[in-house]
Amino acid sequence: MLFDFKEIPGKECYKLLVSTVTPRPIAWVVSQDAKGLLNAAAFSFFNVFSGDPPVVGIGIASHKPGRPKDTRANIRETGQFVVNLVSEQNAEQMNITAIEFDPSVNELEQAGLTPLPSIRVKPPRIAESPVAMECELMQIVDLGESGLVLGRVLAMHVRDDLVLDAVNHYIDTPKLKLIGRMHGRGWYARTSDLFEMPRIPVSEWKMKTVAAAGPAEKTTR
Numbered sequence: 336m337l338f339d340f341k342e343i344p345g346k347e348c349y350k351l352l353v354s355t356v357t358p359r360p361i362a363w364v365v366s367q368d369a370k371g372l373l374n375a376a377a378f379s380f381f382n383v384f385s386g387d388p389p390v391v392g393i394g395i396a397s398h399k400p401g402r403p404k405d406t407r408a409n410i411r412e413t414g415q416f417v418v419n420l421v422s423e424q425n426a427e428q429m430n431i432t433a434i435e436f437d438p439s440v441n442e443l444e445q446a447g448l449t450p451l452p453s454i455r456v457k458p459p460r461i462a463e464s465p466v467a468m469e470c471e472l473m474q475i476v477d478l479g480e481s482g483l484v485l486g487r488v489l490a491m492h493v494r495d496d497l498v499l500d501a502v503n504h505y506i507d508t509p510k511l512k513l514i515g516r517m518h519g520r521g522w523y524a525r526t527s528d529l530f531e532m533p534r535i536p537v538s539e540w541k542m543k544t545v546a547a548a549g550p551a552e553k554t555t556r
């Protein structure tokens with residue numbers, strides 16, 4: 336079935352996108368307003384877009400027209416934030432921080448989470464999260480009532496028991512037990528159903544295709 340986005344209202348386009356582009360990783364973002372009031376919220380319009388420079392992107396909407404979500408307002412105001420990743424163990428607390436509280440509410444307190452000081456930015460990271468990235472704002476791409484926040488990662492914290500080799504930067508990824516957001520309002524995926532498929536070098540592919548084609552026919556005059 337074809338869905339022509341020119342003919343479909345924005346809300347319906349949203350439904351089609353979030354129920355197909357899955358699973359999406361979750362950025363559990365801690366930010367602060369200019370007075371230092373803490374804020375935490377979850378965002379699954381999230382990914383990493385470049386390794387060098389290290390860049391993350393987060394799509395943050397508005398609570399209502401003209402009132403951007405507190406996280407976007409804070410990041411615009413202070414230029415700093417921390418992206419924490421969400422493991423199975425963090426799921427319920429992450430969900431509490433996503434409640435649409437007033438800006439005056441500190442979601443870390445509501446969810447019983449422990450803030451730990453960051454090294455390069457003012458907002459703290461979440462002690463309960465296995466990975467935290469300290470970020471500074473690069474730019475906010477205006478998307479109408481949404482904004483795509485692009486941030487440069489200045490530092491990453493990984494829980495000690497998840498680091499396989501600190502010198503070569505090998506992480507025990509399955510042990511992170513991260514969750515992803517699926518469809519609808521409340522479906523999530525675990526990252527424990529894995530399979531391995533190595534990349535194919537061009538040389539190997541050429542050898543395979545030549546072998547499959549068999550010996551070249553001799554041309555006769």
Ligand SMILES: Cc1cc2nc3c(=O)[nH]c(=O)nc-3n(C[C@H](O)[C@H](O)[C@H](O)COP(=O)(O)O)c2cc1C
Nearest residue numbers: 376377378379380394395396404405406433434435
């Ligand atoms: C798993 C999950 C993912 C979410 N992803 C997004 C998202 O990508 N963009 C967005 O604007 N809101 C998203 N939300 C909703 C926000 O977390 C929610 O509106 C929150 O109250 C915003 O908080 P803030 O105003 O303190 O920034 C998500 C909620 C959950 C539970």
